[in-house]
Amino acid sequence: MAKPKKQPRPKAITPKGFRDYFGQEVTQRTEMLRAIANVYHRYGFDALESSAVETVEALGKFLPDVDRPNEGVFAWQEVDENDKGDWMALRYDLTAPLARVYAQHRNDLPTPYRRYAMGPVWRNEKPGPGRYRQFYQCDADTVGTASMAADAEICAMLSDTLETVGIPRGDYLVRVNNRKVLNGVMEIAGLFDKQNPGAFETERGIVLRAIDKFDRLGAEGVRSLLGEGRKDGSGDFTSGAGLNLHQIETIMSFVLAPGLVAEKQEEIRALVESQIEDGVGATTVSLDKGNKISQSTRLVAALYAPHPNNPSPENHYWNIAAISVLGELVRGSEEGEQGVDELSEIVDLLYAQGYGPDRIKIDPAVVRGLGYYTGPVFEAELTFDVFDEKGRKRQFGSVAGGGRYDDLVKRFTGQPVPSVGVSIGVDRLLAALREKGRIAAQATGPVVVTVMDRDRMADYQAMVAELRNAGIRAEVYLGNPKNFGNQLKYADKRNSPIAVIEGGDEKANGIVQIKDLILGAKIAESATLEEWKERPSQFEVPRGDLVSKVREILDSQD
Structure with a gap:
């Protein structure tokens, strides 16, 4: 068998x-x-x-x-x-x-x-x-x-969250756009019909993907994808959306909108400064009478009367300029203009709370890929540089996104x-x-209480209990205590800051040895013999001072 x-x-x-x-x-x-x-x-x-x-x-x-x-x-x-x-x-x-x-x-x-x-x-x-x-x-x-107040609140909360977890102001940006604005641009280009939203769906998908590749391909690369297609460096060909010249230029005006916003921002700055010099009142100023921006009284007033939560109104010029430019791009599209109105309201609400474009910024370049977004969309981007696996410098990129659905x-x-x-x-x-x-x-790992005598485990557990009751993370070594060196190796592998030692002699004399493992490692790396003697990393203290001495060493390591 x-x-x-x-x-x-x-x-x-x-x-x-x-x-x-x-x-x-x-x-x-x-x-x-x-x-x-x-x-x-x-x-x-x-x-x-x-x-x-x-x-x-x-x-x-x-x-x-x-x-x-x-x-x-x-x-x-x-x-x-x-x-x-x-x-x-x-x-x-x-x-x-x-x-x-x-x-x-x-x-x-x-x-x-x-x-x-x-x-x-x-x-x-x-x-x-x-x-x-x-x-x-x-x-x-x-x-x-x-209510757009909900959208503004989400953006503000996202900004607060990033700062709370440790991303400082200046290292992130919450970028906001509106899918209705993009739909408006598509409508003007003849690629979107609200009565028949399924029409041109394939072309719109290609357009969205092309816009999303602007940072990598540049204007000419996107333009190629909007037209017949593009061949990359390896010879691979990507089919384009097949748009005509008018449609391509309409879409490209949206793709290149950030540059137009920068120009508009400087126009607004010059206009405001000249009108302030002339003593024009805030409520009588219209930045562009043919544009929706003039309907936001608080936005215009903000240029002259800083809100207590936002004392630097000049930082607000970008968002006002962005809304103005987008309004011009979608003029004639009811849905596009509605999207601009919503962005204007969001900016207005954010400014009242103290959030300007240094933290939350209107950015036409934001194109969220998920099809169920129906209005404002936003993305949190970290703006500091990191190095990739090949040592190339790049920005960290997006860590959050969302929108209205x-x-x-x-x-x-x-x-x-x-x-x-x-x-x-x-x-x-x-x-x-x-x-x-x-x-x-x-x-940092736990304080490790070493075991010098396995028959005295109760004593060591009592030490650990005192440390834990004082809010200090601690444990007793539970392996084979025969080799003391292995106990210290264990503490090292646990990244323990301190080892506590109490042998028979220490017990008889009412003392404990407390070894600062962090300091000891630093001394071992670079100290001379004299420095070693002057900066001892092991302390002998009365047993009753165990907790206070451990806490003192931990505080010195922070």
Whole structure:
């Protein structure tokens, strides 16, 4: 009789596209999420923890391929008595579950409903460097109001959140645009019909992708993609949108709008300064009588009478100029002009709270890819430089994005429910904080109480209890205490700041030895023998002074 084959041992390997997170990373993420939650809570948002699993039907348009519901998401089909049940999937993001939750519980929830959610999401997509199939998101949304005050509030909250977690002012920018403005430009170019929004959908998709590549391809590259197409350096050809010359120039005027805004900003600066010299009153000034900008009294007045929350009105010129330029670009399109009005209102509300374009800036270049955005869209970009794996300097880039999506809950209710929200990429934000040195490269471990006599474990546990009760992180060495050197190696691997030593002689004399491991390592690296003697890293103190001396050393290490 043949021997049964041994079952091969499973490979100890992380599944492709996933990774393990150890103590330090988990702790850092938890602390950052707690800081973000405090900001959201301060703004009046409530926490929501929804199911990690949704039906494929509920995810709907979020699926990359509805005909293959296991593509793009991690999905499976339940088995019922007929061997055929519902398709279920791990959530793709945190917005689709919110739409389902609100539709299901709307009679029990306040309107508007403000919620924030934090947790992992899963995408069954091809992994790459820094791109995983499981990652954390942190969302905040307001459901049930069409007021632009909700959009302005989300932008302000995003700004406050970045500063709270450690991204200083000047190292980030919340950039704001409006999909209605872009639709207006498309309408003028003959690519958008509100009565038949499905028409020219393919061309609009190519246009959006082309605009999004402006930073990489430049004006001529985008122009090629709007026309017949473009061949890259390797010879690969990308088909274009096939637009005519008038359509291309209309779209390019939008693509190049930031340059026009800069010119308009200087015009406004000169105009305001000249009219101030002439003593013209704030309420009688119109920057452009044929433009919607003149309707915002507070925006114009802000140029002359600084708001107490925003004492530098000249910083506001960019946003006023941007609204003026966009108004000119979409003149004649009802939807485009509505989008400009909404941006004007958002800027007005933000300025009243003290948020100018040094933090929140109108930027025509923002094109959010998700099709369900219906109004204002925004993106938080970190503006400081980092170096990639090839040593090239580049900006860190986007860490958050969002916008208004008024049709999402409608899938469940049949009625439009105006909503706006933002999603923060937690892992990218953590990486940014490490780049800025806001998070230590290595977290400090616990104080380690060594074991000199295994029969006196109760004494060592008593020491640890005193330290813990005093709020100090501490542990007793629980390995084999036979080799004291191994205990110190363990403390080193734990990145412990201090080791506590109490042998038989110390116990008899009522003292403990406290070893400053951080200082000891520094001395060992560079100190001379004389410096070693002058700066001892080990202290002998009465047993009763254990906690106070440990705290003193920890304070000196900060």
